[in-house]
Structure formats: structure tokens, C-alpha cells
Amino acid sequence: MAAQALKRLNGLRDTITEICSISGTPGLSFGVLHEDQVLQTENFGYADIEGQIPPNSETRYAIGSLTKAFTAAAVGRLVEDGKLTWHSLVCDVMSEGFHFSNPGLTQRISVLDILSHRMGIQRSNQLWYCNDNLLLLDKAEVIPHVQNLSPVQQYNTTVHYNNWGYALAGQLVEKVSGEGWASYIQEHLLLPLQMNRTDCKAGLEDAKPYTFLDNHTFHTLPPPTVQDGSIMDASQSMRSSVNDMLKWCRALIKAYTVEQETGQTGSADSPLKQLSRMMSDCTPFAKPFGPRSSYGMGWVQAQLPTPLGAVGCNPGFVKSMPIVGKDKDLRIFYHQGSMAGYTTSVFLVPSTQSAIVVLTNSLSLNDAADWVGQAILEALLDVEEPNDYVEYAKESASAHLAKFPAMRKSLEAQKILGTEPKQLDAYEGKYYNAIGNFYIDIVRRQQLGGLQLAFQGLTSQAWSLEHYHHDQFLWLMSRNEAVSRARFPYSPEKLYKLDFQTDGDGEVDSLLWAHDADGPPERFHKVPPGASRQDAGAHRLQAV
16 A cells, blocks of 8 residues: 555656645655655655755754644643643733733633634734744734733634734743753753754754745745744744654654544653644534634644635635545644745644645745645545645636735725825824834834834834825835845735824824734824833823
8 A cells, every 4th residue: 555655656756746836835844654654755846956965854944723623732742740730811821920911812712722823813923923933023922912912702602813822822832841942842842752853943954934925936035033042932933944853753653543542642752742722622613624624732633525725825816725635534734934035844644544744935825835735645544535725726726916906996986085194204103002112103214205213213123104094004015025125915905004193183194904814994093203112002092
């Protein structure tokens, strides 16, 4: 059977090459574990285009949200050690007055809730991540920022994917263990599993990150700065290789299988504990992924046949996701990762002791790691009528390229003609969020003939503003401008609109910005010149 499976995998080489070409992915590495043995590792393209250096199975890539499974595993060890339970309230574990913005949530949100994406609070990704793979907030802001996030969905209903839950879980690991998050991961997971090519820092040997421009050329991006000690380290900071990730997958499958067979929560020869609970169906997905998919803790659980790719960008660029494994009735686990310059995917099939790891180095026209991973999965499982993933790659790439022109056209159609803005200096100033840890600096640039915004007042985070109508301005750029500055190009058009508000005297005193795709606009209050961060919160309260 292994020989037949290998033959089917070898038959995918042209498919994988074509998907990489369509999506704009310069380098890809994958590995397949089957019947507890490494069946195949393959590498395509370049880890370094300029140096014409191909990747290999030891090449490191940023693995993005595949980090979440490591954080969940760290929490699992702490549960196994009796230092907390899955149902411990976060406010009790963190103590020191920890709370959520909604008092009811403070008394309900548990360790399990933050790991299974069912808090239902704002995602707030735009306030910590910015251009050029830089970070707008420090790790010290995790607790105060989480405490300020408002509910946008009913608690404990369906998956509401949120990086802040894992940032908070990292704080929890540090609080309970007395160790730094990265140190805990290194000592208790990576070292026992001999994952010597895996850590939480960018390295010179990493595959270079790229993006793909509209003219089908590659543009080099700066490496991600999320790492050990930064904000979101517990959510997406890790770097790894195919060979190391196969070690991880093998250990996961073995430990999970032992737990399933014995009913125990771990074995003495494995650093992995509580996997049966972590990989259970904690939170259901909404359609189209429900009811046969759910989120556990760091893993999506899916019962084939069903659509996959629930935690990546591909669903936003195709009419419908393909049904994977139409002739199979099989439980699998998977996850995806995405950083500006990298996409990754991992699939586990415990019943056949199989795993698939796909790592790529591009912010491309679709999630190539997902399409390739699904194609490999169907070949490995010998699906009788596999999906045409080349066609799905074409559809998603085409829709991606059309997105920015479509947003521009939509905004133009909604524009109210014949309105004029106030004098531009009326809008100038610093506009702070409720807790004063984030602001938008609005300044007039004579050489630009208009206004400019700068997140956190940084010149590296500046974008030109154009008047839209009344007191609304746009900062919508082209797709090329966005991706060449390492901005994810997936947000809806409302992100690119600022709506300035006035007080009773007609003076501009705040702005509304809908930076969350599924939440209402947030109000940012204008503070007097020279005001400090501490003054911002007080000024906001006075304004209210």
C-alpha cells in the first residue's frame, strides 16, 4: 500500500508546480508520513530567488498559526500536572484584577474557551500588526488590550477565530509555569522531541519571504518580527522545517492514539498530554464548514467528506470550497498558518498513522499550502474522484486580483457627489482608542496636497488620505501597494474608510474606524496637542 501511495504522490508533481505558478509561490517544501514512516519529502522552486537557492527538508519557514498547537500542548501539560483545569476561569488563573470588557464574560470565559475560539470578542488584528511585518504593540499590551475588546458575537456559539485568545494563553503559561512561553515550549516540547530546527526567532537560514505582484513578479518582504518576547509570540511566532514538523506530527499521532486506546490522558514516554481533549470537537463552525467540522484547541477536527481550509484565506476567493474525500468516512485533524510572506498547512490522519506538512514562502494570490495539502491528502487516501485543485487555484487567484478594483468600484458607486470637506487642518490631530495604547495621527502634508494617516505616528506606517464625501476619507491603496508593504490584502472595503465626527460646536473630536470585519466601527478620540497616552484615556472619559 505504501508503494501505491508513493506512486500517487509522485503523480502530483506537475499539479504542485502549476499551483505554485498560478498562486505566485516561489518555494514549497512538503513531507508525508504514512503508516508511521516518512513516505516522501519533496521541494519545489526557491527558498532564495536572488541567490537561486532551492529549499530542502531542513529549510526553515515561519509556520504562523501552526504555533497555536504548541501553545495548546503547553497548556495541556499544565493541566496534566494539576496546575489548572480546562474549565478554570481565566480571571482566576491570571488574578490581579483580570477582567473582560463585559462583566458577564469575566465570569464565564475559561482556559478552554480562549483556546477553542469561542470568546466572541473583537479580533483587533489591525491594532497590533502593520506594514513591513512590523508590530504596533508590545507584549506588555496583551492583558490591557484583551481586557478592552468588546463582544461582537454571542459567547460559545460558533468559531470566531481570534489570535488574542492564544496571546492570552501564552500569558497564562508564563503565569502558571513561572517560565517564559518560548522557554517552556523549548524545554518541555521541542527538546524532548528533538526538534532542533524549530524555535521562535527569525534566522539567516530561513526561506526568504516574498509576495507576488500583479505583473507576476516577486517582491522580497522583510521577515516577520513576531518572535520570542514579542506580542503574539504564543499565537504565531514559530519557525520550523518539514523534517521537524514530521517529528511533531508523528509524536502527536502516537500520543493521541495511545490516549484513545487506553482512555488515559498521557503516557510516560511522551511529552504530549491531554490530546484527546485538545483534539475534541469543542466549538462548531458555521456553514459551510459545519456541521462536520469543529475547532478543538490548536486543531480543526473534520469528518470526511467535508470542505477543509476553514482557517485560511481560500474560502474568501472561491464560490464554494471543494468537498474533500467524497468516498471516505474518516476523521482528520488539520490547521493552517499564514504570515506576510509564508503560508503553511498540516493534516493528521490518526487511523492510518499519516500526516502531511506543507510549507511555502509567499504572500501569494491564494493559500497554496492549503490547495497543495488537500491535493496530497486526496492522493494519499486514494480518493476515487479527486478535486481539480489547479482549477481552484486559478479561481482563487483570479478573484484575489479582482478584489481591490472591485472595492474601488463599489466605493465609487456609493459616493455622495457634491460634498466638500472642512478645512483640512480641522482634522489634524492624534486619535486614541479607549485605553490609549493605539492612536492614528492625522497630519496635513503640503507636498501631497492633502491629509495623511500614520498608525502610532510612525512614518513607516503612513498612508495618504483622499476625501470621500462629507467628513469621510479613504486610505484605500492598490493591491500592489498593500502587498509590497506586507499588508494582508483580505480585508473588506470598510477597513479603508475613516469617518470623522464632530461635537456640538461642529468641531472634529473623534473618528470612527471599522477595523474589524465583523464588528461595528470603533471610536478613536482626538486629544489636545502634547497629550500623553495617560491623558488620552482621561480625555476620552471627559468627552463621553
